[in-house]
Amino acid sequence: MRIGEMAKRAGVSTRALRYYEQQGLIDARRGANGYRDYDEADLPLVTEIRSLLASGFTLEDARPFVDCLRMGNHSGDACPESVAVYRRKLAELDKQIGTLTARRADVAAQLAGACPNCVLDRRGLT
Amino acid sequence: MRIGEMAKRAGVSTRALRYYEQQGLIDARRGANGYRDYDEADLPLVTEIRSLLASGFTLEDARPFVDCLRMGNHSGDACPESVAVYRRKLAELDKQIGTLTARRADVAAQLAGACPNCVLDRRGLT
DNA sequence: CTTGACCTTGTCACCGGCGTCAACGTTTAA
DNA sequence: TTAAACGTTGACGCCGGTGACAAGGTCAAG
Numbered sequence: 001m002r003i004g005e006m007a008k009r010a011g012v013s014t015r016a017l018r019y020y021e022q023q024g025l026i027d028a029r030r031g032a033n034g035y036r037d038y039d040e041a042d043l044p045l046v047t048e049i050r051s052l053l054a055s056g057f058t059l060e061d062a063r064p065f066v067d068c069l070r071m072g073n074h075s076g077d078a079c080p081e082s083v084a085v086y087r088r089k090l091a092e093l094d095k096q097i098g099t100l101t102a103r104r105a106d107v108a109a110q111l112a113g114a115c116p117n118c119v120l121d122r123r124g125l126t
Numbered sequence: 127m128r129i130g131e132m133a134k135r136a137g138v139s140t141r142a143l144r145y146y147e148q149q150g151l152i153d154a155r156r157g158a159n160g161y162r163d164y165d166e167a168d169l170p171l172v173t174e175i176r177s178l179l180a181s182g183f184t185l186e187d188a189r190p191f192v193d194c195l196r197m198g199n200h201s202g203d204a205c206p207e208s209v210a211v212y213r214r215k216l217a218e219l220d221k222q223i224g225t226l227t228a229r230r231a232d233v234a235a236q237l238a239g240a241c242p243n244c245v246l247d248r249r250g251l252t
Numbered sequence: 253c254t255t256g257a258c259c260t261t262g263t264c265a266c267c268g269g270c271g272t273c274a275a276c277g278t279t280t281a282a
Numbered sequence: 283t284t285a286a287a288c289g290t291t292g293a294c295g296c297c298g299g300t301g302a303c304a305a306g307g308t309c310a311a312g
Contacts, residue, residue, distance in 0.1 A: 004288065014289090015270060023269095033278060035289055056229050058268075077240035086237040093230040097223060103182050104219040111212040114203035130258065140259090141300060159308060161259055184298075253312105260307065271295085278289065 003028070006038040010046040020049060023059055025066050045069055048076045056093075061085050129154070132164040136172040146175060149185055151192050171195055174202045182219075187211050 007014045020026040021036075026045055028036035045066050052062045064085055065076030076082055133140045146152040147162075152171055154162035171192050178188045190211055191202030202208055 002289075013270075015272085018291090019268095019270060033289075034291095035278080053269085055232060056226075075240070077236060083237065083241045086233055086240065090230065090233050090237060093226055093233065097226050097230065100182075100219055100223050100226065104216065104223065106181060107212055107216050107219065110203060111209065111216065114201070114212065115209045128259075139300075141302085144261090145298095145300065159259080160261095161308085179299085255312090256310100258307105258309075261305095263302105263304085265301085265303105266299100267297095269296105273294085274292085276290080278287100280285100280287080282284090282286100 001038050001040075003036045003038065006042065006046070010043060010050065012046060012050060017046070020046070020059070025049065025059065025063060052076075057085070057089060061089065127164050127166075129162045129164065132168065132172070136169060136176065138172060138176060143172070146172070146185070151175060151185065151189060167196075178202075183211070183215060187215065 001009075003014045003017055007017055010017075017026065017036075021028065026038075026042055026049075028038045028042065031037050048065050048069055049059070049062045052065060053059070064079060064081035068079035068082050069076045071079070073079060077086065127135075129140050129143055133143055136143075143152065143162075147154065152164075152168055152175075154164045154168065157163050174191050174195055175185070175188045178191060179185070190205060190207035194205035194208050195202045197205070199205060203212065
């Protein structure tokens with residue numbers, strides 16, 4: 001199928017598909033006219049990418065998942081490289097959550113100090 | 127004082143000081159030679175900006191704090207506009223923390239599904 | 253007079269994942 | 283035959299806070 005159809009079916013823009021190709025994630029054969037010719041099997045790859053991006057992963061993160069699917073696996077995370085990404089991401093998230101939580105406490109303390117009447121911190125209250 | 131001294135005393139780069147001026151946060155008088163001439167009173171303003179940036183606020187967020195200090199207040203958050211920024215930021219942080227926490231749960235679940243032996247989720251354990 | 257340490261403005265680069273044009277070739281239906 | 287609807291590559295813009303460099307002006311010390 002051509003890029004337009006693939007885009008429609010995957011729910012992405014053609015721009016995105018070209019970008020993924022440029023990043024070496026999704027490759028399409030070329031017709032005699034230079035048009036990209038996508039395989040049916042590429043659809044789940046694109047879907048996997050979108051799903052990961054929506055979950056906060058980067059395109060680089062998605063690479064092992066796509067490779068894993070292309071190797072014939074039923075699921076993109078059936079490979080150790082993908083699992084490693086999960087773990088790295090988990091650690092990243094924990095770190096970020098920790099940072100933001102500490103920051104939240106700081107801001108709340110500042111707010112309490114600056115505006116004593118502003119006891120709007122809903123935490124610990126019912 | 128000139129920009130170099132101000133930068134040194136505030137612990138920022140001259141580039142940053144020029145950028146703050148460009149954004150309308152810190153204004154300096156100009157000498158006959160065109161050199162910026164900072165006032166002693168500008169030092170705490172710069173310090174306030176750095177402190178806020180370090181806490182995850184943007185330069186835009188810092189604006190009311192700086193204005194507040196320039197109006198003669200002892201503290202940058204002694205003005206309602208600054209307090210409003212605190213509150214907005216607090217809400218932002220809560221939202222971000224919520225998003226990341228949900229995402230973390232997703233990733234942990236995926237990890238658990240992809241790698242049953244990988245029960246490394248340290249939460250809930252001692 | 254010259255060197256070197258300061259100052260000035262202006263501009264590109266970064267990071268990520270595209271959106272959005274431009275300028276052009278191809279296919280397809282009327 | 284022609285116009286619409288597709289396809290191609292290439293390049294700029296965005297967002298924020300600088301870093302780094304260019305090409306120049308200024309000023310104090312030796």
